[in-house]
Amino acid sequence: MAVSESEESRKRGVVAVVEPAGHKLPLSMAGPGAMGKTGYWRTQRPVVNTEKCTGCYLCWLYCPDNVIEMVPGKGPRGQDIPVIDYDYCKGCGVCAAVCPVKAIDMVDESKFLAKEKEEGDGNA
Amino acid sequence: MGMPKLLAMRGNEAVAYAAKYARVEVVAAYPITPQTIIVEKIDELISKGEMDAEMIHVESEHSALAATYGAAIGGVRAFTATSSHGLMYMYEVLWWTAGSRIPVVMAVVTRAMGPPWNIHVSHEDILATRDTGWLVSMAENNQEAFDLTLQMFRITEDPRVYLPGIVGLDGFILSHTVEPVELPDQETVDEFLPPRRQPYVMEPGEPKAMGNLVPDEYFEELRMDMQQSMENAVKVIREVGKEYAKYFGRDYSDLVECYKCSDADYIVAGTGSWMGDAKIAADKLREKGYRVGVMRLRWIRPFPWSDVREAAMSKRAVIVMDRSLSTGHAGPLFLELSSALEAKPSMIGVPAGIGGVDISYEDIERFTEKAIQLVEEHGRVYIPAMWYHLGKIFPTYPSSHVKLD
Numbered sequence: 001m002a003v004s005e006s007e008e009s010r011k012r013g014v015v016a017v018v019e020p021a022g023h024k025l026p027l028s029m030a031g032p033g034a035m036g037k038t039g040y041w042r043t044q045r046p047v048v049n050t051e052k053c054t055g056c057y058l059c060w061l062y063c064p065d066n067v068i069e070m071v072p073g074k075g076p077r078g079q080d081i082p083v084i085d086y087d088y089c090k091g092c093g094v095c096a097a098v099c100p101v102k103a104i105d106m107v108d109e110s111k112f113l114a115k116e117k118e119e120g121d122g123n124a
Numbered sequence: 125m126g127m128p129k130l131l132a133m134r135g136n137e138a139v140a141y142a143a144k145y146a147r148v149e150v151v152a153a154y155p156i157t158p159q160t161i162i163v164e165k166i167d168e169l170i171s172k173g174e175m176d177a178e179m180i181h182v183e184s185e186h187s188a189l190a191a192t193y194g195a196a197i198g199g200v201r202a203f204t205a206t207s208s209h210g211l212m213y214m215y216e217v218l219w220w221t222a223g224s225r226i227p228v229v230m231a232v233v234t235r236a237m238g239p240p241w242n243i244h245v246s247h248e249d250i251l252a253t254r255d256t257g258w259l260v261s262m263a264e265n266n267q268e269a270f271d272l273t274l275q276m277f278r279i280t281e282d283p284r285v286y287l288p289g290i291v292g293l294d295g296f297i298l299s300h301t302v303e304p305v306e307l308p309d310q311e312t313v314d315e316f317l318p319p320r321r322q323p324y325v326m327e328p329g330e331p332k333a334m335g336n337l338v339p340d341e342y343f344e345e346l347r348m349d350m351q352q353s354m355e356n357a358v359k360v361i362r363e364v365g366k367e368y369a370k371y372f373g374r375d376y377s378d379l380v381e382c383y384k385c386s387d388a389d390y391i392v393a394g395t396g397s398w399m400g401d402a403k404i405a406a407d408k409l410r411e412k413g414y415r416v417g418v419m420r421l422r423w424i425r426p427f428p429w430s431d432v433r434e435a436a437m438s439k440r441a442v443i444v445m446d447r448s449l450s451t452g453h454a455g456p457l458f459l460e461l462s463s464a465l466e467a468k469p470s471m472i473g474v475p476a477g478i479g480g481v482d483i484s485y486e487d488i489e490r491f492t493e494k495a496i497q498l499v500e501e502h503g504r505v506y507i508p509a510m511w512y513h514l515g516k517i518f519p520t521y522p523s524s525h526v527k528l529d
Contacts, residue, residue, distance in 0.1 A: 023286060024349045025225055025323055028336045036339060 244480020
C-alpha cells in the first residue's frame with residue numbers, strides 16, 4: 001500500500017498517505033524519536049566509566065530504549081565500550097543497575113549540566 | 125447476468141445477506157438480542173458453503189469488534205453486528221477503529237440501554253456513537269437495511285473517506301419483522317463494489333506501529349483530518365447512492381428523505397422505522413387541513429447539514445421525534461436539528477417511544493397536532509422536550525416558555 005512519510009512526519013511519528021487523499025494517519029515506522037527527543041525527560045544521567053567497563057554488553061542488552069551502542073575495541077584496554085545516545089536516553093538507570101562491575105554512575109542531570117556549562121565558560 | 129429475486133425476510137437476515145454479497149471474509153461476533161439472528165444467519169451461510177468467510181466466536185463484544193478490526197487492519201473486508209449493551213462494551217474499540225482510519229462495517233440493531241432490562245427499540249445505543257468518527261446511518265425498512273449495508277462497504281473503503289461505518293436498524297420492528305427484500309445477483313454486486321481498499325495494511329515484513337504516542341498538535345491534526353473526511357463522505361454518499369440506483373434501481377443519493385416537504389408548513393423529523401408511520405400521520409393531518417411533511421434522516425454522521433437546512437429552514441415549525449433522550453437536556457436529534465436550523469423555525473422536541481413503547485401513526489398525529497396548535501396559538505415556540513407518553517403530553521425539563529397542559 002502507498003504509505004509514505006516525509007522526514008518531518010517521521011520525526012513526529014505520524015505518516016501521511018500520498019495517494020490519493022493524503023490523509024494523516026496515526027502510524028509510525030520503525031525508527032528513533034517518534035515522540036521527538038525524549039532525552040530532555042531525564043533527571044539522572046548515566047555516565048560510563050570506561051576504565052571499569054569490561055565490555056560485557058549487559059547494559060546494551062537491557063536498555064529499554066535501545067539507546068546504547070557498543071563501539072568495538074574503543075575502550076582503554078581495547079575492550080568494546082557502550083556509547084549512550086543522550087538525545088533519547090530517559091535516564092531510567094537500568095544500565096547502571098545491571099552493570100556487574102558498577103561502571104555506570106547515575107549523576108544528577110541538572111548538576112551535570114551546570115558543571116558542564118561552568119567548565120565551558122571557564123575554557124572560553 | 126442473473127436476475128434479482130424478491131424474498132420475504134427479517135431485517136437481520138437482510139443484513140446478513142448484504143455481508144455475504146459484499147464478500148465479507150471475516151466476521152467476529154458475540155450474540156446479543158436483537159441482533160443475534162444476523163450472526164446466526166452468517167454462520168449458517170458459512171456452514172452451508174454459501175459464504176466464504178471465517179467466523180470467529182469471541183468472549184465479549186469488546187473482543188468482537190477488536191477481532192473484526194484486527195482482521196480489517198490486516199487487509200480483509202470484515203463485519204460484525206451488535207446492540208445496546210454490546211455496543212457500549214465495544215465503545216473503546218469504536219474509537220480505535222475510527223482513529224486508525226480502517227474501514228469496517230457494523231450493523232447496530234437499536235435497543236434500549238438498561239437498567240431496567242429492556243430489549244426493545246430505542247436509539248440511545250446508536251446515538252451514543254455520534255462522536256466516535258464512525259459514519260452512522262439508519263434504515264427505515266429491511267430493504268434499506270440491505271441496501272445501506274452494501275453501500276456502506278463502498279463508502280467506507282473510498283480513499284476520500286477511510287472511516288468505519290454503522291448501519292442502524294430498529295430492534296424487533298425491523299430486525300424481527302418479515303418484509304419483502306429484493307436480493308441482487310452476485311455479478312452485479314461485484315461490479316458495484318470494487319475490491320477492498322484501505323490506507324495501510326499491517327503485515328509481516330514491513331514493521332510499523334499504529335497508535336503510538338504523538339505530540340498533542342499532531343493528535344489534533346489527525347482529528348481535523350477525520351472531520352475533513354466526514355465532509356468528503358457527504359459527497360461520496362451522494363455519488364454511491366446514485367450509482368446504486370444505476371445498478372439496483374433504488375436511489376440513495378439523498379442523505380435525508382423528504383416526504384411532501386416542499387409545500388409543507390410543518391415538518392415532522394426523525395430517524396428509523398417509525399418515520400414510515402410519520403408519513404401516514406402527515407397524510408392524516410393533511411386531510412385535516414394542516415400542511416405537514418416528513419423529513420427522515422437516513423444519515424446521522426456525517427450530519428446532513430445542508431440537506432436539512434434546505435428542507436426545513438424556511439418552515440413554520442419542525443417537530444422532532446426522538447427515540448432517546450440526553451437525560452438532563454433534550455433528545456439528541458432535537459439538539460442537532462435545532463443547531464443546524466439555527467432554531468429559525470419553531471422547534472418542538474418530542475421524546476417518545478423510548479424502551480420500545482409502541483408509537484402508532486395515530487400517536488404521531490396526536491402530538492404533531494398538539495405542536496401545531498401551540499405554534500398557531502403562540503406564534504413562535506421553542507420547546508426542547510415535550511414528552512409524549514401513553515397518549516399524554518408531559519412537559520419536562522428544560523422548562524418551556526409555553527404552558528403545555
